[in-house]
Amino acid sequence: MSHRAALVSGTLFALAAGLMWGLIFVAPLLLADYAPAMLSVGRYLAFGLIALPLAWLDRARIRDLKRADWLAALRLSLVGNLLYYLLLASAIQRAGGPLPTMIIGTLPLVIAVASNRRNRHRDGLFSWAQLAPSLLLIGAGLALVNHAELARLDAGADLGRYALGALLAVGAMACWTWYPIRNADWLRAHPDRSPSTWATAQGVATLPLALAGAVLLVAASAAGLVPTDGVFGPTPWRYVGLMFAIGLFASWLGTLCWNEASQRLPTTLAGQLIVFESLAGLAYAFMLRGQWPPATTLAGIVLLIAGVAWALRAKPQPVAAPA
Numbered sequence: 001m002s003h004r005a006a007l008v009s010g011t012l013f014a015l016a017a018g019l020m021w022g023l024i025f026v027a028p029l030l031l032a033d034y035a036p037a038m039l040s041v042g043r044y045l046a047f048g049l050i051a052l053p054l055a056w057l058d059r060a061r062i063r064d065l066k067r068a069d070w071l072a073a074l075r076l077s078l079v080g081n082l083l084y085y086l087l088l089a090s091a092i093q094r095a096g097g098p099l100p101t102m103i104i105g106t107l108p109l110v111i112a113v114a115s116n117r118r119n120r121h122r123d124g125l126f127s128w129a130q131l132a133p134s135l136l137l138i139g140a141g142l143a144l145v146n147h148a149e150l151a152r153l154d155a156g157a158d159l160g161r162y163a164l165g166a167l168l169a170v171g172a173m174a175c176w177t178w179y180p181i182r183n184a185d186w187l188r189a190h191p192d193r194s195p196s197t198w199a200t201a202q203g204v205a206t207l208p209l210a211l212a213g214a215v216l217l218v219a220a221s222a223a224g225l226v227p228t229d230g231v232f233g234p235t236p237w238r239y240v241g242l243m244f245a246i247g248l249f250a251s252w253l254g255t256l257c258w259n260e261a262s263q264r265l266p267t268t269l270a271g272q273l274i275v276f277e278s279l280a281g282l283a284y285a286f287m288l289r290g291q292w293p294p295a296t297t298l299a300g301i302v303l304l305i306a307g308v309a310w311a312l313r314a315k316p317q318p319v320a321a322p323a
Contacts, residue, residue, distance in 0.1 A: 018276025046247025051203025095165025111271025124316025
């Protein structure tokens with residue numbers, strides 16, 4: 001595949017992944033009475049259950065995965081799925097939504113910076129002169145998009161609780177900085193493997209972790225530590241339906257599209273395209289509210305799109321591996 005074809009198809013797959021991942025911001029709004037732990041465990045339990053029949057249909061290629069591959073899938077699922085959402089949900093409970101969202105929103109910048117020199121022998125090296133304009137545009141766009149929410153922070157908040165929430169959000173950001181870099185490592189090291197098989201493998205690896213989380217959640221509910229209002233909450237059919245929809249679209253299909261993008265694009269560039277998730281989540285939130293974004297948010301969206309467009313112009317320079 002030519003560089004141009006890989007760039008175009010990889011960008012389209014990253015866009016599709018962002019559109020799928022943006023759905024995760026809808027569930028908490030539609031299930032406002034549910035504890036974050038129920039949403040996290042429910043999503044990944046659904047992801048694991050969906051992956052089982054898909055693994056059976058793809059069993060020939062699943063059988064080709066070695067023990068080391070399954071251990072890699074387990075680590076990715078633990079850090080990039082369950083631990084990430086546990087930290088993020090805990091951060092939101094302690095600091096509210098705006099600050100954790102702002103911290104997580106820096107992922108496109110953090111991943112680009114973290115992966116550029118690390119992966120220079122595999123992907124080539126982007127000069128900082130190439131990266132700076134897109135990173136500045138994306139950073140300014142994220143700041144504008146979150147400005148209205150940050151301005152509404154409660155000035156009387158418990159500073160200790162607020163600081164702990166910020167620290168947990170940084171932990172969540174670290175988890176999802178690690179995940180796409182390590183996931184890309186596996187995919188680029190196995191170009192002959194199907195991205196859909198790898199997405200299914202991660203779903204299968206997630207299932208025992210999600211089952212353990214469900215057991216802990218039931219125990220915590222029985223002890224009165226987590227309010228659940230029954231096994232499936234106050235609106236069980238809506239809860240189950242949304243969890244399976246998000247498990248299919250946001251988890252499996254989103255992971256598949258991201259895997260396809262990761263096989264085609266340098267990790268530094270792919271990291272910046274995670275901004276599509278923020279844009280999609282923002283669009284879905286305003287659609288759900290039935291409102292147009294305010295002028296500040298629209299200006300931020302324009303800057304984000306400009307940053308992505310600038311990033312796609314950058315070309316890495318080959319770097320020879322050490323002898």
